[in-house]
Amino acid sequence: LTASMTLDPAFRVAPVHRRTFGSFVEHMGRCVYTGIYEPGHPAADADGFRTDVAALVRELGVTTVRYPGGNFVSGYRWEDGVGPKAERPVRRDLAWHSTETNQFGLDEFITWTRTLGIEPMMAVNLGTRGLQEALDLLEYANHPGGTALSDRRAANGHPQPHAVRMWCLGNEMDGPWQIGHKTAREYGRLAAEVARAMRMSDPGLELVACGSSGSSMPTFGAWEAEVLEETYDLVDYISLHAYYEEHDGDLASFLASATDMDHFIESVVATADAVRARLGATKRVNLSFDEWNVWYLSRHQAAEPRTDWPVAPRVIEDRYHLADAVVVGGLLISLLRHSDRVTAASLAQLVNVIAPIMTEPGGPAWRQTTFHPFALTAATAAGTVLRVEPESPVRETARYGAVPVVDAVATHDPEHGRAAVFVVNRAVDEPVTLHVDLRGLAAERVVSCRTLHDDDVYAANTAEHPDRVTPAENKDTALDGGRLSVVLPPVSWTVLTLE
Ligand code: AHR
Numbered sequence: 001l002t003a004s005m006t007l008d009p010a011f012r013v014a015p016v017h018r019r020t021f022g023s024f025v026e027h028m029g030r031c032v033y034t035g036i037y038e039p040g041h042p043a044a045d046a047d048g049f050r051t052d053v054a055a056l057v058r059e060l061g062v063t064t065v066r067y068p069g070g071n072f073v074s075g076y077r078w079e080d081g082v083g084p085k086a087e088r089p090v091r092r093d094l095a096w097h098s099t100e101t102n103q104f105g106l107d108e109f110i111t112w113t114r115t116l117g118i119e120p121m122m123a124v125n126l127g128t129r130g131l132q133e134a135l136d137l138l139e140y141a142n143h144p145g146g147t148a149l150s151d152r153r154a155a156n157g158h159p160q161p162h163a164v165r166m167w168c169l170g171n172e173m174d175g176p177w178q179i180g181h182k183t184a185r186e187y188g189r190l191a192a193e194v195a196r197a198m199r200m201s202d203p204g205l206e207l208v209a210c211g212s213s214g215s216s217m218p219t220f221g222a223w224e225a226e227v228l229e230e231t232y233d234l235v236d237y238i239s240l241h242a243y244y245e246e247h248d249g250d251l252a253s254f255l256a257s258a259t260d261m262d263h264f265i266e267s268v269v270a271t272a273d274a275v276r277a278r279l280g281a282t283k284r285v286n287l288s289f290d291e292w293n294v295w296y297l298s299r300h301q302a303a304e305p306r307t308d309w310p311v312a313p314r315v316i317e318d319r320y321h322l323a324d325a326v327v328v329g330g331l332l333i334s335l336l337r338h339s340d341r342v343t344a345a346s347l348a349q350l351v352n353v354i355a356p357i358m359t360e361p362g363g364p365a366w367r368q369t370t371f372h373p374f375a376l377t378a379a380t381a382a383g384t385v386l387r388v389e390p391e392s393p394v395r396e397t398a399r400y401g402a403v404p405v406v407d408a409v410a411t412h413d414p415e416h417g418r419a420a421v422f423v424v425n426r427a428v429d430e431p432v433t434l435h436v437d438l439r440g441l442a443a444e445r446v447v448s449c450r451t452l453h454d455d456d457v458y459a460a461n462t463a464e465h466p467d468r469v470t471p472a473e474n475k476d477t478a479l480d481g482g483r484l485s486v487v488l489p490p491v492s493w494t495v496l497t498l499e
Contacts (some may be wrong), residue, residue: 001427003406004435005390007419013337013385016411019344020335021378022121023062024291025109026070028096028353029315034361035351036112037104041362048104049112052365056357057116057350060371061378064119066168066290066346067109071095073171074127074179078137081105082156094179097306098313106141107153110162120162121290121346126170126190127180134194138167138201166206166344168290169194169231172213172241174223184223188230195234208237208288208344215242215264224268228275228285237288237344240268243295243354244327251457253399255426255491257327258334258407260400261292265338287341291348292331294324294370318354319462320368322454322469322491329373329452329493330424333409336377339385347374358463366466369459372452376471376495380420383413388421390434395427406432406488412441419443421496425488436484443498446484449474453492471495 025031034041036057039048068076072095080089080102088102106122113120122141124134136149141162143150150161172178173187182190187210195207209231212220224238242264246254265287272285296318306313320328328347335345351357356371367375392404408423419441425432451474461468474494476487488494 001393001405001430001432002435003390003392003432004437005388005408006437006439007386007388007410007421007441008439009386009412009414009441011387013387014339016336016381016383016385017339017343018063019119020339020342021061021374022064022066022290022344022346023350024066024070024346024348025068025350026353027068027072027076027093027100028070028349029317030312030352030359031349031355032104033101033312035359037108038361047108047111049115050359050365053351053357053359054116056365056367060356060375062118062350063378064121064166064344064346065113065350066121066123069095069123069171071171071178073123073125076125078106078125078133082107082140092309096315097309099309099311101311107156107158110158119166120164121166121168122164123168123171124194126173126187126194127178130190131194131197135197135201138198142202165204166208167198168208168210168239169235170210173210174217174219175213184219184226185230188227191227192231192234195231199234206236207234208239208290209235211238211240211268213241215260215267221267221271224271225275228272229279232275232279232281232285235285237286238268238272240264240287240289241291242289243291243293243297244331245294245296245298246323247298250398251323251428252395253397255323255327255330255428256397256400256403258330259403261331261334265289265334265342269341286343289335289342289345291346293348293354294318294320294327295354316354317352317358319460320370321458321460322369322452323457325369325373325452325469326424326426326491326493328370329377329422330407330426332373332377333407333422333424336381336385336409336411336422337387360463364463364466366461366463368461369452369469372471373493376450377422380495380497381411381422382418382420383411383415386410386412406434417499418447419498423488423494423496425490425492427490429490431490432488434486434488438482438484438498441482441498443479445499446477446479447497447499449477449486449494449496451489451492451494453489457491
């Protein structure tokens with residue numbers, strides 16, 4: 001098979017937003033406990049943070065981290081997680097049917113993000129709680145001092161304000177599974193009240209209203225419209241969440257998951273802009289894709305519901321294979337392609353829970369297959385996103401109809417004289433030779449071309465074989481007189497850098 005595309009620095013979409021490379025830490029399963037935090041682990045620092053995990057988080061290139069949930073936040077009392085650890089209450093977490101020890105909370109999270117140079121992104125509880133508690137949390141986190149709650153933060157060892165800029169107004173409030181689930185109108189009214197008061201406290205905040213938990217929600221579209229009618233002037237973002245999995249061995253449809261992400265993003269942009277027109281507003285609401293990943297959700301839903309209340313149990317510790325990683329790479333292409341409106345995103349989650357990084361308690365930490373496309377995209381995408389519009393053979397898929405085999409996006413960084421191409425070959429068993437016309441780019445050489453591929457699409461990394469699937473240098477490239485070609489193996493993701 002052959003495909004072609006043009007890479008022209010004039011075909012600009014938007015800047016590469018560093019917040020596209022965010023992730024998510026929820027108090028769920030072993031994401032926090034025995035994930036990022038494990039006092040007593042041989043690699044733990046004085047604060048109990050695992051330095052082996054921190055090194056992998058750095059390598060992953062994560063820029064923002066959303067916290068503390070997820071479904072967990074809708075039953076959470078933030079005060080439980082601050083102050084002397086011995087006095088923190090133990091509570092039940094209804095969302096994940098487990099026991100929360102509260103040994104890790106807001107102050108520990110902020111310390112952890114600061115050590116890693118990560119921007120924290122907080123969520124407030126709009127399930128069991130509301131306006132007053134959100135304002136209290138904001139005062140504790142961000143007020144400089146001289147008030148009851150900011151002084152309490154200082155007394156807890158944090159005299160400097162945490163300066164959290166981005167705040168999510170609840171989580172997945174459209175989902176019937178959510179504690180305190182609401183109709184769009186009920187949620188929109190509450191989110192508007194909370195946003196208005198939070199802005200009175202600090203007009204510089206960036207606020208995210210909950211959009212739909214997925215494009216297949218029965219309220220999708222209507223939810224966004226109603227929520228934005230209530231909140232339009234008060235929020236900066238509307239959120240999107242999406243998880244993909246292979247259903248019934250249908251690999252071709254699974255590999256085309258970015259088709260759904262494209263449709264989801266474009267539908268939310270259209271809905272937000274329709275509300276803008278109706279309200280006669282001038283500003284635009286952007287999109288925060290603050291939960292996205294591959295998640296074998298149907299397996300989780302088919303499992304017997306939990307009857308016990310364990311501390312940090314193994315929950316949704318999906319083991320990712322090569323095809324999952326190619327899908328993650330493809331979803332990143334979709335996010336980048338929509339950088340004009342998707343200006344923040346969070347890979348859900350960061351450690352152990354549907355995560356690129358896995359750990360064993362007291363044991364090693366390693367990279368899942370999905371770690372690689374994320375880390376390489378975060379490290380390579382720079383400057384401006386370019387539209388590339390590949391001409392590609394198409395393949396019929398059961399879920400999405402005819403889908404182009406090749407999907408791609410590019411970035412251009414004139415300051416450093418570099419360009420990068422991110423491309424997937426979604427053909428199940430055929431390689432593709434991709435020809436790229438480097439119009440106006442004056443590229444002289446291929447700096448590197450790395451491809452993630454394996455003859456076994458279901459090969460995965462494990463504690464015993466942590467490097468079973470890793471990207472390899474792709475030598476099948478040629479650059480001649482402004483024409484580049486590269487051979488893409490079937491079911492593969494590739495990043496190519498030029499200068
Ligand atoms: O990331 C796992 C869960 O998925 C989150 O808690 C929730 O927001 C979503 O449904």
